[in-house]
Amino acid sequence: xxxxxxxxxxxxxxxxxxxxxxxxxxxxxxxxxxxxxxxxxxxxxxxxxxxxxxxxxxxxxxxxxxxxxxxxxxxxxxxxxxxxxxxxxxxxxxxxxxxxxxxxxxxxxxxxxxxxxxxxxxxxxxxxxxxxxxxxxxxxxxxxxxxxxxxxxxxxxxxxxxxxxxxxxxxxxxxxxxxxxxxxxxxxxxxxxxxxxxxxxxxxxxxxxxxxxxxxxxxxxxxxxxxxxxxxxxxxxxxxxxxxxxxxxxxxxxxxxxxxxxxxxxxxxxx
Numbered sequence: 368x369x370x371x372x373x374x375x376x377x378x379x380x381x382x383x384x385x386x387x388x389x390x391x392x393x394x395x396x397x398x399x400x401x402x403x404x405x406x407x408x409x410x411x412x413x414x415x416x417x418x419x420x421x422x423x424x425x426x427x428x429x430x431x432x433x434x435x436x437x438x439x440x441x442x443x444x445x446x447x448x449x450x451x452x453x454x455x456x457x458x459x460x461x462x463x464x465x466x467x468x469x470x471x472x473x474x475x476x477x478x479x480x481x482x483x484x485x486x487x488x489x490x491x492x493x494x495x496x497x498x499x500x501x502x503x504x505x506x507x508x509x510x511x512x513x514x515x516x517x518x519x520x521x522x523x524x525x526x527x528x529x530x531x532x533x534x535x536x537x538x539x540x541x542x543x544x545x546x547x548x549x550x551x552x553x554x555x556x557x558x559x560x561x562x563x564x565x566x567x568x569x570x571x572x573x574x575x576x577x578x579x580x581x582x583x584x585x586x587x588x589x590x591x592x593x594x595x596x597x598x599x600x601x602x603x604x605x606x607x608x609x610x611x612x613x614x615x616x617x618x619x620x621x622x623x624x625x626x627x628x629x630x631x632x633x634x635x636x637x638x
Contacts, residue, residue, distance in 0.1 A: 368481045368482065368483060368489060368492065368493075369481060369496060370478060370479060370480070370481040371478040371481075371492055371495055371496045371499065372478060372479075372504065373474055373475045373478040373495060373507070373509065374504070374505055374507075374508045374509070375471060375475060375508065375509045375510065375511075376396045376399065376400060376462065376508050376509070376510040377510075378392040378393060378395075378396050378510050378511065378512065379392045379395065380392040380513075382513050384513075384516075385516075386516055386517040386518050389512060389513065389516055389518050390518060390519075393464065393510070393512065393518070393520075396462060396508075396510055397424075397462055400460055400462050400505060400508050401459075401460050402459065402460035402461050402462040402505075402508060403423065403424055403425075403455060403456055403459050403460070403461055403462065404424040404462045404464055404520060405421060405422070405423050405424065405451040405452075405454075405455050405461055405462065405463055405464065406421065406422045406424070406451075406464045406465075406512075406518075406520035406521050406523065406524040407419070407420070407421045407422075407444065407447035407448050407450070407451045407463060407464070407465045407470075407524055408420050408421075408443075408444070408447055408465070408466060408467075408514075408521070408524040408525045408527070408528040409440045409441070409442070409443025409444035409445075409446065409447055409467065409470070409528055410440065410443060410525065410528035410529045410531070410532055411439075411440045411443065411532065412529075412532035412533070414436070414532075415436045415548075415549065415552055416433065416434075416435060416436055416532040416533075416536075417433075417434040417435065417436070417438045417439065417440060417442060417443040417532065417540075417545075418431060418432065418433050418434065418443055418527075418528045418529065418530070418531025418532035418533075418534070419431065419432045419434065419443040419444070419446035419447035419450060419528055419531060420432075420447055420523075420524045420525065420526065420527025420528035420529075420530070420531060421447045421448075421450045421451035421454065421524055421527070422520050422523040422524045422527065423451070423454055423455055423456075424520055427456075428454040428455075429454075429523065429524075429527060430450045430451075430453075430454055430527070431450075431527040431528065431530060431531040431534075432446050432447075432450060432531055433531045433532065433534040433535065433536040433537075434446060434536060434539065434540040434545075435536040435539030435540060435541075436539075436545075436549055437539060437540065437541040437542065437545040437546055437549050438539075438540045438541070438542050438545035439542065439544050439545050439548055440467075441467070441469055441470060441473070441544070442485060442487065442540060442542050442544070442545060443528060444465060444467040444469070444470035445470055445473065445474070445485065445487045445488050445491060446487045446540070447465070447524065447528065448463055448465065448470065448474065448487075448491050449487045449490050449491050449494070451463055452491060452494040452495070452498075452507070453494070457498075458502075459502075460502060460505055460506055460507070460508070461498070461506065461507050461508070462508050462509075462510055463507065463508070463509045463510070464509075464510050464511075464512050464520065464521065465509065465510075465511065465512070466511065466512050466513060466514035466521060466525075467511075468511055471509045471511060473488065474488065474491055474492070474495075474509065475509070477489075477491075477492055478492055478495070484542075484543075485542055487540075494507075495507045581614060582614035582615075582617055582618050583614060584614070585613055585614045585615075589612050589613060589614060589617070590602050590603060590604060590605055590611070590612035591611045591612050591613045591616075592613075604616060604617075604621055604623075606621055606623035606624065607621050607622055607623050
């Protein structure tokens with residue numbers, strides 16, 4: 368992919384500035400760039416559905432897209448930029464106004480390196496390149512605006528992105544980071560179940576947790592492991608003496624631990 372320079376305009380407003388100050392700063396930036404302002408945003412619902420929204424200044428056009436559960440908010444932000452460039456007037460300069468510094472930085476970096484890790488990011492760079500070829504180097508500029516500061520265009524884009532998270536994705540977007548995030552979310556949901564992986568059911572103390580880890584890993588104060596590393600003369604179970612003392616043997620086989628196993632199984636089933 369060809370490299371492309373992506374200009375960024377610094378708006379003269381502070382993060383704590385009121386909406387009126389931000390609006391004035393945006394108007395000044397638009398006049399400086401001689402551009403139409405387009406607001407973009409990405410959002411994720413509590414259920415993990417990602418959405419994107421964009422709003423073309425003046426209320427002429429707006430749009431939204433649902434990415435599904437296998438994408439990140441960052442993917443939603445970039446999707447919003449892609450939609451904004453598609454809907455923005457084709458014969459005027461465009462000022463993309465986003466509240467995601469990460470998305471702006473990613474577009475600029477991809478432009479410098481000519482490498483984009485997602486399809487939407489590649490499409491954004493292609494659209495910028497095409498507009499620059501027709502309108503000049505300042506055809507597309509980016510500017511950061513503070514989120515949730517009652518700036519009308521930004522609030523509208525935010526509403527569209529949030530609404531998109533309530534819709535069913537016609538073409539779900541799957542990204543590497545989205546998959547990792549979905550897996551992490553799944554594990555966190557599993558851990559929220561009482562006792563799942565946290566020792567809550569039997570109220571384990573530190574000693575019990577250490578013993579559990581040793582049984583799971585097969586390492587530690589187990590005769591088979593101690594024999595393997597030269598710390599014991601043999602690997603026989605110190606309780607029953609019949610088989611090698613492994614984690615599996617202690618947890619599932621050894622008759623001398625049967626009473627403890629029965630207790631744990633009962634608590635696991637009945638709480």
